[in-house]
Each structure stands twice: as C-alpha cells, then as structure tokens.
Amino acid sequence: MPVTRIDRRFAALRRExxxxxxxxxxxxxxxxxxxxxxxxxxxxxxxxxxxxxxxFSDPMADGPAIQMSSQRALKGGATMKxxxxxxxxxxxxxxxTPIILMGYYNPVYIFGVDAFLNEAKxxxxxxxxxxxxxxxxxxxxxxxxxxxxxxxIYLTAPTTDEIRLPRVVEKASGFVYYVxxxxxxxxxxxxxxxVRKAVERLRRxxxxxxxxxFGIKTPEQAAGVVAVADAAVVGSALVGKVTENLxxxxxxxxxxxxxxxxxxxxxxxxxxxxxxxxxx
Amino acid sequence: MEQLSTYRAGPDDSGRFGIYGGRFVAETLMPLILxxxxxxxxxxxxxxxxxxxxxxxxxxxxRPSPLxxxxxxxxxxxxxxxxxxxxxxxxxxxxxxxxxxxxxxxxRRMGKTRIIAETGAGQHGVATAxxxxxxxxxxxIYMGSKDIDRQAPNxxxxxxxGAEVKPVTAGSGTLKDSLNEALRDWVANVETTYYLIGTSAxxxxxxxxxRDFQCVIGDEVREQITGAEGRLPxxxxxxxxxxxxxxxxxxxxxxxxxxxxxAVEAAGxxxxxxxxxxxxxxxxxxxxxxxxxYLLQDxxxxxxxxxxxxxxxxxxxxxxxxxxxxxxxxVEYVSITDAEALEAFHLCTRLEGIIPALESAHAIAxxxxxxxxxxxxxxxxxxxxxxxxxxxxTVARVSGxxx
Ligand SMILES: Cc1ncc(COP(=O)(O)O)c(C=O)c1O
Numbered sequence: 163m164p165v166t167r168i169d170r171r172f173a174a175l176r177r178e179x180x181x182x183x184x185x186x187x188x189x190x191x192x193x194x195x196x197x198x199x200x201x202x203x204x205x206x207x208x209x210x211x212x213x214x215x216x217x218f219s220d221p222m223a224d225g226p227a228i229q230m231s232s233q234r235a236l237k238g239g240a241t242m243k244x245x246x247x248x249x250x251x252x253x254x255x256x257x258x259t260p261i262i263l264m265g266y267y268n269p270v271y272i273f274g275v276d277a278f279l280n281e282a283k284x285x286x287x288x289x290x291x292x293x294x295x296x297x298x299x300x301x302x303x304x305x306x307x308x309x310x311x312x313x314x315i316y317l318t319a320p321t322t323d324e325i326r327l328p329r330v331v332e333k334a335s336g337f338v339y340y341v342x343x344x345x346x347x348x349x350x351x352x353x354x355x356x357v358r359k360a361v362e363r364l365r366r367x368x369x370x371x372x373x374x375x376f377g378i379k380t381p382e383q384a385a386g387v388v389a390v391a392d393a394a395v396v397g398s399a400l401v402g403k404v405t406e407n408l409x410x411x412x413x414x415x416x417x418x419x420x421x422x423x424x425x426x427x428x429x430x431x432x433x434x435x436x437x438x439x440x441x442x
Numbered sequence: 443m444e445q446l447s448t449y450r451a452g453p454d455d456s457g458r459f460g461i462y463g464g465r466f467v468a469e470t471l472m473p474l475i476l477x478x479x480x481x482x483x484x485x486x487x488x489x490x491x492x493x494x495x496x497x498x499x500x501x502x503x504x505r506p507s508p509l510x511x512x513x514x515x516x517x518x519x520x521x522x523x524x525x526x527x528x529x530x531x532x533x534x535x536x537x538x539x540x541x542x543x544x545x546x547x548x549x550r551r552m553g554k555t556r557i558i559a560e561t562g563a564g565q566h567g568v569a570t571a572x573x574x575x576x577x578x579x580x581x582x583i584y585m586g587s588k589d590i591d592r593q594a595p596n597x598x599x600x601x602x603x604g605a606e607v608k609p610v611t612a613g614s615g616t617l618k619d620s621l622n623e624a625l626r627d628w629v630a631n632v633e634t635t636y637y638l639i640g641t642s643a644x645x646x647x648x649x650x651x652x653r654d655f656q657c658v659i660g661d662e663v664r665e666q667i668t669g670a671e672g673r674l675p676x677x678x679x680x681x682x683x684x685x686x687x688x689x690x691x692x693x694x695x696x697x698x699x700x701x702x703x704x705a706v707e708a709a710g711x712x713x714x715x716x717x718x719x720x721x722x723x724x725x726x727x728x729x730x731x732x733x734x735x736y737l738l739q740d741x742x743x744x745x746x747x748x749x750x751x752x753x754x755x756x757x758x759x760x761x762x763x764x765x766x767x768x769x770x771x772x773v774e775y776v777s778i779t780d781a782e783a784l785e786a787f788h789l790c791t792r793l794e795g796i797i798p799a800l801e802s803a804h805a806i807a808x809x810x811x812x813x814x815x816x817x818x819x820x821x822x823x824x825x826x827x828x829x830x831x832x833x834x835x836t837v838a839r840v841s842g843x844x845x
Pocket of ligand 1: 536537562563564565566640641642681682683684685686687688753754755799801802827828829
C-alpha cells in the first residue's frame with residue numbers, strides 16, 4: 163500500500179533517533195469548539211501522532227475516563243460527520259501530523275464502510291483502530307481500508323500467543339499497537355520490564371514500528387516506554403485533564419485547552435529526553 | 443419466501459448465521475474465545491460431558507419439565523389447544539439454569555477459577571450463582587442499578603448463594619450496561635475468569651452454545667407432545683429477550699415444514715412511543731457485544747436504551763440466529779406491550795393457578811391474541827420460561843394490589 167503520513171512520521175523519528183508520542187483525545191469532547199482548539203494545538207505541544215476517538219455509546223474496552231469523554235461528546239452533538247469535519251479542519255492547518263481514528267465498529271458500519279473510507283481519506287485520516295475488529299473479522303474494513311490507502315492498525319495483547327501473533331501482524335500496516343495490560347483503558351499500568359519483553363517478542367514477528375498503550379499516565383512512564391518501543395500512547399490521563407477542567411455544569415472552564423496542551427508538552431518532553439538519556 | 447432445505451445448519455466456521463453473528467471482540471479476548479470454542483467442540487463430542495449434563499439436569503434441575511395442558515385458558519380463549527412447557531418449574535425458576543449447568547461444566551473443564559455473568563431479571567444471575575455454589579466457584583454478577591431495584595428478591599437470592607452482586611450505574615442501568623461491565627471485567631481477568639453469558643447472543647461460539655444447551659426444551663417437547671397427542675405441534679410461541687428460551691424451543695423443530703413459530707418481543711409502552719425493546723420489529727442490523735444483529739440504534743450508530751416492564755426483555759439487541767431467522771422469514775416476530783403482558787400475567791394466574799414471569803407473560807398475551815383465530819384443531823405449545831415470584835413487587839405496584 164502507498165506510503166502514509168504514519169510511515170513518514172516514523173521514518174522521521176528514526177532519523178531523529180527518538181521515540182514518538184501518540185496522544186488520544188475524543189472527538190467533540192467536551193464540546194465541538196474546544197475539541198477543535200485542542201486538536202489544533204496538539205502538534206505544537208509535541209504530539210507526534212493524534213489518535214482521535216470516535217464517540218460511541220457503549221465503549222466496552224474503555225474505563226470510566228474515556229467512557230465519560232465519549233458521553234460528553236455525544237451529549238455535545240458529536241456524530242461521525244462532525245468527527246470527520248474536525249479532522250478536515252485540522253488538516254487545513256497541518257499537513258504532516260498523522261491522525262488515527264479510534265473507536266468501535268458500529269458507528270462506522272452504520273455510516274457505511276465505503277462512504278466512511280472515502281470521507282475519512284478525503285478529510286485527511288491516515289489510520290484506523292477499531293477495537294472490536296480482530297483479524298477474524300478482517301473482511302469488514304481492514305482489507306478495504308488498505309485499498310483506500312488508510313493504515314489499519316492492529317491491536318496485540320499480552321494474551322496474543324506465538325501461534326496467533328503472525329496472523330495478527332500479517333495484514334497490519336502503519337504500526338502495531340501493543341496493549342500492555344490485560345484490561346481496559348485508564349486502569350492498571352504494566353511493568354516496564356514486561357513491556358520490554360513483549361516488544362522484543364513482537365519484533366521477532368514484524369518490522370513495523372511498535373506503539374505501546376494502555377496504562378501510560380505520566381511523562382516518566384512514557385519515557386520508560388519509548389526506551390523499549392517506538393512510541394508511547396497516552397489517552398485516559400490526557401482525557402482526565404479535560405474532566406478536571408469542567409465546571410459544575412460540565413462546561414469547559416477557560417484554562418481547559420491549556421491544561422490539556424500543557425500536559426501534552428510534559429509528556430513530549432519526557433519522550434524526547436528518554437533516548438538522549440539512554441544514549442548518554 | 444424461498445424455503446431452505448435446512449434451518450439448523452448454522453453457524454458457519456466464522457460464527458455466522460447469514461450475515462449475523464461473528465466475533466467482534468477486542469484482541470485481548472480473542473484467544474480465550476477461541477479456547478471456549480475449542481473446549482466446547484470437544485465437550486460436545488464427549489460422552490462423559492453429556493452424561494454429566496444429564497445427571498445434573500435430571501437430579502438437580504428436575505428435568506424433564508412437564509408439558510401441561512392449559513385447559514381453562516384453552517376454553518377461555520376458544521381456539522387452539524394450548525400447552526405450557528413448564529420451565530418455571532425448574533430449580534431456580536426459569537430456563538436459565540439449563541444453560542448455566544452446561545457452561546458451568548465447561549468452565550470447570552477449562553480450569554477457570556472465577557465466573558462472571560450479567561443479569562437483567564436476575565434469573566440468569568440466580569442460576570449462575572446457584573451453579574457456582576454447587577461447583578464451588580467464586581462468582582461475580584453484574585446487574586443494572588435499575589434492575590436491582592425492580593428485581594430485589596433475586597438480588598437477595600444471589601447474595602445468599604454467595605455471589606458478589608456489582609451494581610452498574612453506567613448508561614441506563616439495565617442489561618446492556620451490565621453486559622458492557624461484564625466484558626470489561628473479563629478483559630481484565632481473562633486468565634482466571636469464565637464469562638457465563640445468559641442468552642443466545644454475544645461472540646461466537648456463545649449464540650450456538652447457549653442454543654444447544656437450551657435445545658433440551660424443544661427436544662423434550664417433541665417427545666412429550668407426541669406422547670400426549672400422537673403428533674407434532676402446529677404452533678410454537680415464546681418470548682424473546684436475547685432469545686435463548688425461544689431458540690431452545692424452536693430449533694429442534696425448525697425443519698418441520700408444518701410447524702409455525704411465533705416469537706414475542708417487548709413493545710414496552712408501544713412501538714410508536716419509541717419506549718420499547720423490539721429490536722427486530724423496530725431496529726436495524728448493527729454490531730454490539732461481539733455480534734452483528736438487529737439493534738435499537740440511532741442514525742449515527744449509537745445504541746438506544748430499551749424499555750420493558752420486564753427486566754429480562756429490556757435489551758436493545760437480540761441473538762444473531764433470530765436476526766437470521768427473521769430475515770429468512772422462518773420465524774414470525776411480533777411484539778406485546780407492558781399493559782398487554784400485565785393483563786396476561788393476571789389471566790394466567792387466575793385461570794391456571796400459575797404465576798408467570800413477566801417475560802413469559804408476553805408469550806401468554808400473544809397466545810391470547812392468536813388462539814381464537816387458529817381454531818380448535820391447532821396444537822399450540824408455549825414456553826412458560828419462568829415463574830413470577832420475582833415480579834410480585836412490580837406487578838403489585840402497577841396493578842395496585844394491596845397486601
Ligand atoms: C423467565 C425469563 N424468560 C425469558 C427471559 C428472556 O431471555 P431469553 O430471550 O434469553 O430467553 C428471561 C431473562 O432474564 C427470563 O428470566
């Protein structure tokens with residue numbers, strides 16, 4: 163498949179000899195305007211990749227933080243259409259930072275797979291993570307998305323054994339996402355030693371870059387992860403900054419965007435310093 | 443409608459009934475789901491497993507459950523000859539226990555040391571807690587906070603049986619949300635935990651496995667009705683939440699060309715009000731809880747809240763095999779409102795001395811609607827899926843019956 167912004171960004175990171183920071187925010191959280199503002203600010207704050215959550219009423223693999231963010235977005239009127247518009251708005255200002263849409267299959271299925279891929283491509287989406295589509299369901303959108311030039315990113319987990327792993331990475335492109343804990347988002351954190359071993363195991367099966375997510379909450383943890391993997395994904399902790407900056411009515415307080423971007427900058431610093439320290 | 447040569451062949455290797463079913467789960471769960479499938483396949487071909495099932499079903503559950511000629515109801519309605527399949531007489535009071543014995547044995551075979559389940563009416567929770575007590579396996583039940591309020595006796599029973607009941611406040615606080623929480627628990631505890639799904643829905647192999655464990659209902663009916671009447675029934679009727687009691691009754695008869703199937707969804711306050719749980723009558727295909735099936739959802743693919751007076755039917759989805767049977771036209775899907783179900787609840791109680799579960803009362807109401815037109819020659823078997831003890835508070839409240 164053609165080279166995507168994701169491929170280019172990982173190549174650039176390799177040249178810079180540093181790991182990448184992937185940040186997750188939910189599209190439309192806490193309201194459309196603030197969400198667009200956050201998105202626009204993320205690259206300058208140091209996000210190398212943006213995972214944009216497609217809100218869903220029943221996020222089965224997510225803990226309370228992302229569940230609530232999804233609900234806020236839906237309450238604020240988010241739909242698949244507004245999510246794609248958000249990406250298009252971002253793309254007008256930023257032609258380089260990869261955007262990966264992440265979520266559950268039903269809203270995509272109801273939008274229509276072909277229509278979704280066309281509009282996502284046109285809006286400037288580079289990758290897709292659909293939590294409830296394992297390789298067993300690859301015909302649904304994994305294979306069509308490759309045809310459309312969008313990377314379908316597969317999740318691998320601690321439970322993905324040696325027999326299964328080759329099948330999971332076989333059709334993967336862009337990067338491989340390692341879910342570092344058996345659990346939902348925003349709960350436990352893995353021990354870095356376990357992450358290191360898991361990434362080594364993955365590298366025996368794929369040459370694709372490896373991003374590690376679930377349970378990474380601090381700049382220190384993110385730094386630890388990029389010492390052993392190609393990128394660290396931070397979601398719930400960042401979304402938590404949104405939650406912390408809402409008023410009693412659930413409306414964004416003035417400092418919300420800065421709080422999210424400020425935390426992104428701390429994470430980015432952690433990630434950027436990690437290899438330098440490692441090299442020193 | 444084109445007739446297929448068999449309606450009993452599904453699912454295929456990918457867990458599909460037509461386009462429905464499948465394995466729409468996170469990668470973390472996938473290896474375990476495959477393991478469940480493997481173990482279930484082995485168990486199904488293992489005579490020792492079958493013998494163990496039979497042992498518990500007969501000595502513990504009390505099977506076979508009787509097939510009862512509902513003579514007064516038949517006379518009252520003046521039409522079809524009505525039989526009740528008495529699943530209400532099972533140990534724990536509903537058909538749910540059939541499946542729990544089967545999956546409990548499977549969990550034991552897989553060496554799992556902890557069982558989780560979701561429950562709506564609490565019947566599945568009670569049946570799961572019961573089997574866990576029997577097999578000495580720790581048990582956690584997820585139950586919506588709204589359901590905890592309206593099915594209090596069952597909450598008490600589960601706790602007495604040693605289960606931990608975890609209230610779920612997310613979403614509407616009903617069955618759908620309990621399923622989400624159970625799935626979240628499972629992802630976090632895959633190594634030790636078996637998820638004992640209570641209806642013929644979820645990722646493959648659950649829909650097929652739960653169906654197989656519930657087919658004991660239809661298999662017994664075939665024998666019993668042949669004994670009583672010398673022939674097969676003309677009409678089979680059952681209520682539908684996720685669809686396990688209905689598929690258990692129907693499946694053994696699906697290839698009998700002259701048998702007609704009627705499945706009853708909950709119309710809540712009425713389909714036109716939008717406050718209902720009739721996924722097939724008013725929903726559209728989508729993907730939730732591991733399978734593609736008919737769902738109540740909005741135009742953006744967000745799942746909508748269901749509504750039914752009966753907690754066990756209060757779910758915005760349905761098992762995938764029913765979606766397929768619906769599309770093929772082999773089974774008719776109709777719906778009954780809260781008010782109609784309540785009326786049928788009282789009618790059955792007064793006429794037959796049987797207090798039915800509110801879920802089953804939906805099937806009774808449908809029988810009431812159709813029996814007259816069917817005529818006296820028509821042999822009708824209705825699945826009385828459970829007893830109504832758990833619903834007495836709800837019924838007393840809405841019907842204004844004082845102590
Ligand atoms: C007595 C009874 N009947 C029916 C149902 C609906 O479930 P299903 O459609 O799986 O039979 C329930 C669910 O809780 C129940 O308790």
